[in-house]
Amino acid sequence: MSDMFFKLWDAGLIQLGIWETIYMTLISTAVSYVFGLPLGVVLHITEQGGIAPVPWLNRVLGFVVNFFRSIPFIILMVSMLPVARFIVGTALGNKAVIVMLIIAATPYIGRMVESSLKEVNAGVIEAAQSMGANTFQLICKVLIPEAKPALLNGAVISMVTILGYSAMASTIGGTGLGQIAIIYGHQRSKPDITWLCVFLMVIIVQVIQVVGMRIVRKSDKRINK
């Protein structure tokens, strides 16, 4: 380890970086789900042959989602700076980064949710319809609860993706492990710092994955116990 590591560690920057990465990821994931879950539900139910088909709305939403998903995150970030300034009053720093992450993750999560809901057996929906369930009941009592394991699985994948995005945020002044890797590792030619950041990210991803999968397994009642 170079002196740089001890300097950063003693200054608390690495610890702070870990925390910032984690908290940006968690907040962005949570807020993205607030928008992404309804978006995914609407994408699913308005489809032709869905439980509340509205083909034009489905096409419009589908187009918007595809539009945002086709822009690489780094470009999306710089192009959306005015939006961030409008929403949180600044185009710099972690606040702006979180806005960017949410803009990028919401369409992604929307698709994730949509594909999870597709896995719900159409027969179960039909059974609930035969009992007189309305659209709202179908969504809240059948679609989402029945898709729960798949939704949680999607959340784990989304969270890891968002974590990866957050590392790119140093471009617009975001902090966290990504910024440490770029500023102290790359720009000052200290590869050990870069690798340390990589290592720490790997650990965080592993923890998310292992804990997430345990929750998924526990939540799924289809497995014989």
Added chain:
Amino acid sequence: MIEIKNLNKTYRTADKEIVALDDINLTIQDGEIFGIIGLSGAGKSTLVRCMNLLERPTSGEVLLDGKDLTKLSKKELLKVRQSIGMIFQGFNLLEQRTILKNVCFPLEIAGADKTKAEARAMELLEIVGLADRAGSYPSQLSGGQKQRVAIARALATNPKYLLCDEATSALDPNTTRAILDLLKEINSTMGVTIIVITHEMRVIDQICDRVAVIDKSHIAEEGKVSEVFTNPTSEIAKNLILPRDRAALNTKGGRRVRITFNGDRFDKPVIAQMVLDCQTPVSILFADTREMEDCIYGHMILELPNDERQADKVMLWLQNNEISFRGEA
């Protein structure tokens, strides 16, 4: 009473129309078990889905106790559906809910109080014999048990009608029998009118009072099960009811006759008596019996001797003894 009047259902695809149901007229009386039999693709599943409007007919009326379902508002329709239970070939239980919660589900939909719903659900699980599995999840049950749960669930809201869409088609013969017995019991003790969709004749035999045979989107024939069984008039009904044995058709012998027995002749050794009286042997190419309405019905294909005189003698004997028969091609 369910009355279906001039019902049509057409599916439109991009370039063609597919007729699923063509001018269907049916009346199902309260308290009966009504069977609808047909081969796959005949339109029977579409027909049963028109009874609770899971499929909206292209034209025609579906009258439930005189009320035309096709004219109801969405809200009224959802309410009416609570009085029509439905079970399916694939059971369609909610996999992430316990058995108890599955049975509570329709009550939840109807806005019932939770404790009352659970009490009612336990009562129903008791009836279907699965009270001890209330806390289990569907994946822990066998097919027959899942269908029992589905039946309990369908009955939770005290429906007047129960639609069964191929409810036993995924089950083995013994389980099928047990499920059908349960349906019959529900019909007689609770007075629920049951509509059974199936492609299997044994299902109709075992529980139905009346049957409609559906073929190529039409009702080919309709009537009391015992009548349709002993005297099928449509080609499709004959095929479904009187199975043809390939091997039997390939024999090169004399004339063949198909004999139909009904319950009261069964205690007499008819064929043996005939052979003794006519002093001529016959071959039995096919035989089958069925139990309907606590009576035994049977039919048998006999091959008569090559000698025309001997064969005529047998035919005459059958006539004189008032045994119903007809020539077979």
